[in-house]
Amino acid sequence: MIEIKDLTKIFEDFTALDGVDLEIKDGEFVSLVGPSGSGKSTLMRLMTRELTPTSGEVIIDGINIADLSVSEIPLLRRKIGTIFQDFKLLSNKNAFENVAFALEVSGAEAEEIQEDVPKVLNIVGLSDKVKNFPHQMSGGERQRLAIARALIHRPRILLADEPTGNLDMLNSYDVVKLLMKINEFGTTVILATHNREIVNTVGQRVISMEKGKVIRDQNQQGKYIL
Amino acid sequence: MKKAFKRIFKTGWLNFKRNRYLSMGTTGIMTLVLLLFSGLLVLNYVSGQIVTGLEEKVDISIYFKGDASEAQIIEVKQSLEANPEVALVKYTSKDKALEEFKERHAGDALIQQSLAELEDNPLQASLNIKANDSNQYTSIVSFIEGNKFRPIIDKINFYENETVINRVQGISKGIGNWGLIVTIILSFVAVMVTFNTIRLTIYNQKNEIEIMRLVGGSNWHIKAPYLIEGAFYGVFATIIALVIFYPALWFISSKVGILLPGISLIGYFASNIYQFVPLILFLGVLLGVISSWIAIRRFLKI
Numbered sequence: 257m258i259e260i261k262d263l264t265k266i267f268e269d270f271t272a273l274d275g276v277d278l279e280i281k282d283g284e285f286v287s288l289v290g291p292s293g294s295g296k297s298t299l300m301r302l303m304t305r306e307l308t309p310t311s312g313e314v315i316i317d318g319i320n321i322a323d324l325s326v327s328e329i330p331l332l333r334r335k336i337g338t339i340f341q342d343f344k345l346l347s348n349k350n351a352f353e354n355v356a357f358a359l360e361v362s363g364a365e366a367e368e369i370q371e372d373v374p375k376v377l378n379i380v381g382l383s384d385k386v387k388n389f390p391h392q393m394s395g396g397e398r399q400r401l402a403i404a405r406a407l408i409h410r411p412r413i414l415l416a417d418e419p420t421g422n423l424d425m426l427n428s429y430d431v432v433k434l435l436m437k438i439n440e441f442g443t444t445v446i447l448a449t450h451n452r453e454i455v456n457t458v459g460q461r462v463i464s465m466e467k468g469k470v471i472r473d474q475n476q477q478g479k480y481i482l
Numbered sequence: 483m484k485k486a487f488k489r490i491f492k493t494g495w496l497n498f499k500r501n502r503y504l505s506m507g508t509t510g511i512m513t514l515v516l517l518l519f520s521g522l523l524v525l526n527y528v529s530g531q532i533v534t535g536l537e538e539k540v541d542i543s544i545y546f547k548g549d550a551s552e553a554q555i556i557e558v559k560q561s562l563e564a565n566p567e568v569a570l571v572k573y574t575s576k577d578k579a580l581e582e583f584k585e586r587h588a589g590d591a592l593i594q595q596s597l598a599e600l601e602d603n604p605l606q607a608s609l610n611i612k613a614n615d616s617n618q619y620t621s622i623v624s625f626i627e628g629n630k631f632r633p634i635i636d637k638i639n640f641y642e643n644e645t646v647i648n649r650v651q652g653i654s655k656g657i658g659n660w661g662l663i664v665t666i667i668l669s670f671v672a673v674m675v676t677f678n679t680i681r682l683t684i685y686n687q688k689n690e691i692e693i694m695r696l697v698g699g700s701n702w703h704i705k706a707p708y709l710i711e712g713a714f715y716g717v718f719a720t721i722i723a724l725v726i727f728y729p730a731l732w733f734i735s736s737k738v739g740i741l742l743p744g745i746s747l748i749g750y751f752a753s754n755i756y757q758f759v760p761l762i763l764f765l766g767v768l769l770g771v772i773s774s775w776i777a778i779r780r781f782l783k784i
Contacts, residue, residue, distance in 0.1 A: 304696065327701060334698035344693050361699030363486045409698060 263312035272298040274468035285439045288448040290465035296448040337406030337414040341421035345390045380404040396427030413444045455480040494710025508679045512719035522661045529654030543639040545606040550634035567618040572610040579605040676773035712774030716766030
């Protein structure tokens with residue numbers, strides 16, 4: 257459960273978020289829509305504590321994440337998977353290594369890596385591309401690889417920031433279908449996007465933002481309306 | 483755990499290896515610092531040896547006037563021996579002095595001839611005093627100066643040696659202080675250079691660091707490779723410094739040996755190799771790790 261209370265973020269002279277209140281229950285699929293600069297990415301970065309709020313609180317599973325110590329932040333980030341428009345894959349590592357890297361840097365044992373990485377690559381449908389490098393993969397495959405990496409810690413929440421921004425329609429659908437499948441297994445998914453078609457296909461809760469404020473929150477069968 | 487440590491170590495090594503030219507410069511400046519520091523140790527040892535050598539030669543000689551009686555001299559001797567600062571007092575009578583003088587100049591006919599022509603013994607009776615500690619000579623001298631026998635004493639011979647000792651100590655202290663200042667300044671430069679090298683590594687690996695952060699990499703896993711990289715500069719600087727230091731020492735050791743017999747530089751630093759090498763290594767690694775620590779604190783946000 258994510259509770260956001262009166263969250264404000266001001267960058268020097270620019271107010272990115274202006275008193276946002278939200279509550280997202282476990283297992284929800286939330287689409288976050290709004291024009292560029294409406295505060296979608298800022299909201300996500302506040303949830304992973306990449307940014308700290310100017311005022312207000314982000315409470316995840318009852319814990320105000322502003323109270324976390326520096327050594328606890330990685331644990332929060334293992335609970336929250338993230339994917340981005342630009343994939344953020346390591347170009348000098350192949351698919352297996354890209355996913356394994358996430359486990360390695362969190363101190364996982366070799367056996368765990370050997371066991372979990374193929375499983376998660378199988379979930380995203382990349383079992384046959386284990387040895388491929390990112391440049392040998394299509395955009396959709398790269399994003400699926402990024403999703404595999406985000407899933408490796410079995411996160412409770414998955415944040416997807418414009419994941420289809422660089423993909424054509426077909427690949428976009430693939431990625432969104434995958435996100436919906438992940439959501440069905442119980443992971444909360446928050447999808448920030450510009451893509452009207454996709455939002456309308458998902459047809460679940462839609463939160464519209466503009467100029468740092470939530471202007472509309474459609475709980476069921478939401479549509480992309482601006 | 484073992485694998486994690488291996489990864490951290492490997493990444494640190496790769497960071498070091500990849501920026502080859504930058505690493506060379508960084509290692510170079512650090513080598514310079516370590517060599518300077520080693521030079522200071524050499525200087526310290528040499529001046530210490532010179533001073534000890536001189537101190538061993540230091541003594542006070544009191545020469546008595548011709549009319550001083552032997553009983554008076556013995557009394558002076560006894561009062562000096564009662565002084566706790568005095569280690570040894572040796573009495574040389576007039577006759578003994580003459581004997582020694584003749585012996586010393588046995589081959590010199592002219593001196594023998596002139597001595598034979600003299601009716602009186604021209605030499606003076608003397609007391610030769612050794613102190614427990616070289617710092618105590620001044621107070622012994624003032625003890626003698628204030629003694630009631632002062633009138634029968636002709637001269638106290640001490641001041642010449644004192645000046646030499648003071649000068650040696652002064653020079654070595656001067657060189658030492660300047661050396662230390664230069665070492666500190668250069669250490670600072672080395673830290674700045676290493677710091678910038680690591681800053682560049684961090685900058686080049688912005689993507690990796692960002693990914694590590696967002697996948698929940700532990701802080702230790704993110705930071706440690708840069709500390710290892712810093713330590714590598716120290717380790718390589720130590721190796722290079724030692725490879726230069728010992729041959730150079732061997733080279734100057736023989737020259738110093740001619741100037742100052744009894745001092746073996748190479749002997750000293752070879753027998754203390756197990757103290758010297760870890761000290762230099764510790765210093766090098768410390769400089770490297772401090773530099774990367776500053777860079778991490780400054781540029782690596784978690």
